[in-house]
Amino acid sequence: MKAARAQEMSGRDPGEPHSPAALEAVRLTKRYRGTWALRDCTLSVPAGRVVALVGPNGAGKSTLLHLVAGLIAPTRGGIRIFGEPVGQRAAALARVAFLAQDKPLYGGFTVAETLRFGRHLNPGWDDALARQRLAELDIPLNRKVGKLSGGQRAQLALTLAVAKRPDLLVMDEPLANLDPVARHDVMRSLMAAVAETGMTVVMSSHVVSDLTDACDWLVVLNGGHVQISGEVDELLAAHRMLTGPAELADGIAARIPVIGDSRSGRQAVLLARTGPGTPSHDPRWRVSGVSLEELVLAYLRHPDATVLPRPALTAT
Amino acid sequence: MIKFRLDPGSGVATYLQLVHQVKHALRLGELMPGDQLPTIKEVVGDLAINPNTVAKAYRELEREGLVAGRPGQGTFVQLSLRGGSTADHARFRRDLAQWVRACRAAGLGQGDMEALFASVLADSSQQEIA
Incomplete structure (x- = not known):
């Protein structure tokens, strides 16, 4: 106590x-x-x-x-x-x-x-x-x-x-x-x-x-x-939802890891791991935060993507 | 004692919502120096959130010098965010109410008034800097 x-x-x-x-x-x-x-x-x-x-x-x-x-x-x-x-x-x-x-x-x-x-x-x-x-x-x-x-x-x-x-x-x-x-x-x-x-x-x-x-x-x-x-806080801070023109989506995906990708007509909604290539200043992309649920779903649908920081040093 | 509530759709991190609610209460005088914040256990037992989230919010408030933890007792308000005396507040509130009435009479809407107030506030802080 x-x-x-x-x-x-x-x-x-x-x-x-x-x-x-x-x-x-x-x-x-x-x-x-x-x-x-x-x-x-x-x-x-x-x-x-x-x-x-x-x-x-x-x-x-x-x-x-x-x-x-x-x-x-x-x-x-x-x-x-x-x-x-x-x-x-x-x-x-x-x-x-x-x-x-x-x-x-x-x-x-x-x-x-x-x-x-x-x-x-x-x-x-x-x-x-x-x-x-x-x-x-x-x-x-x-x-x-x-x-x-x-x-x-x-x-x-x-x-x-x-x-x-x-x-x-x-x-x-x-x-x-x-x-x-x-x-x-x-x-x-x-x-x-x-x-x-x-x-x-x-x-x-x-x-x-x-x-x-x-x-x-x-x-x-x-x-x-x-x-x-x-x-959780670090994971949420490291991911963003990007909404923008579909024809630019492949360009984004070539620069940063895109975990979720849903496109409808001319619009693309990407769930991306943020990095140097994230278009934070490009007015054609709207950048917003992700919820834990969105993050989990995107990864579960994309089993090859992983976030595993700092592998343990103590091997047995 | 302040009671927290969460807005899950706001997109604002939970610990920041707690920080903002304490600051808001400090500005409005709902929390005064010497008042106790609810213990971490009380907050999490009410909101079903992680204790570390509350601890993080309290640490942030402590870092800004607004509250202080006293060993064995709890977390207490150190500073008020309310500038000026209570009498001053009452006077400025009256003046502002008069100004709002005058604006309304001249046909200004709420958005017009907010924009005007924000712009005058910005001008005035510009002048102070210059």
């Missing part, structure tokens, strides 16, 4: 150069029988980030999250959490909480019994934190889990994960099957928990708009490969 408050005052400054990455994968590969779920994934995420893991169905998101949580072993390559290799070691696993997509809870348990269960299973369990969260959320302790609403079940599952006091919280599609109000409520309480604890969060979703303001790091998986890994 004290450390959290100190962070609050000094302003959180994630990504200190000397602290180990929260998550580091080197050539991580997972094959199920004949199919490659993940292939040579290399990425590094600084501590204190809230990471959006996005990609189409079957891109390898769940596989990556299960590898991070130590629930499955890689076919090849390695993964480290805060500098420690993920394996069967209990010490490393105690730092990670994993929230599965189907949020497995026992419907016959009451909320209080569920907390007791969590306390017995987790050495670092923070019961006061769990009870405080549930009180704030107006979830009665004597209610049977099976009688809770979908939003309340999601909040209870999140509470169990947070009360473990993990340094890394991994969530597979935490917002799936929730209505818009419940999605916003879960996100609000997750962000408050992040502010309080400073934990790193990795969460997957295929709905980018759910994650836009909550996440400050983006990882895009496509076809088992890492297509983008980077800070």
Whole structure:
């Protein structure tokens, strides 16, 4: 608690150069029988980030999250959490909480019994934190889990994960099957928990708009490969939407990387990585910023384009 | 205490929206020196945004000397962006209202008045520089 408050005052400054990455994968590969779920994934995420893991169905998101949580072993390559290799070691696993997509809870348990269960299973369990969260959320302790609403079940599952006091919280599609109000409520309480604890969060979703303001790091998986890994603000600053005459579009594409290209008649709309060739002063081109959703869609439609800054130096 | 709201369609970065809203409140006197800004946890628990975004906005305000963090307490307003005294503000407001009425009577629309005011303001700062 004290450390959290100190962070609050000094302003959180994630990504200190000397602290180990929260998550580091080197050539991580997972094959199920004949199919490659993940292939040579290399990425590094600084501590204190809230990471959006996005990609189409079957891109390898769940596989990556299960590898991070130590629930499955890689076919090849390695993964480290805060500098420690993920394996069967209990010490490393105690730092990670994993929230599965189907949020497995026992419907016959009451909320209080569920907390007791969590306390017995987790050495670092923070019961006061769990009870405080549930009180704030107006979830009665004597209610049977099976009688809770979908939003309340999601909040209870999140509470169990947070009360473990993990340094890394991994969530597979935490917002799936929730209505818009419940999605916003879960996100609000997750962000408050992040502010309080400073934990790193990795969460997957295929709905980018759910994650836009909550996440400050983006990882895009496509076809088992890492297509983008980077800070959201930097990614948005490095891309522009260019609207102008279609006959000049090929000239632009020859000078700077164009990821999205849609043309209708005489007009072209290009999503481009900005660089020296960006026509910022050419009045024939209107230059505007891009949203995270536009950026993700353009890259997913263009699987050969990648943004992978600073390859990790620590090979294993 | 100020309450933030976000405009997702504005195209303005979220942390800048927070910075602008604090400055706006400082200009209007809704926030005065000594007032506390909401804690990062309060803001993110309300808006469902990343804590680092709020921290970045507060750092920016701190860098400009408008607010200061006090260890263990929170972030507090240091400076008002409102020039002149409250009495001066009331007087100038009256004068300006009179000017607006005169313009309306002469057939000027809102756009005309805004353009005129902006142009006089620009001329006056030009003269100060020269």
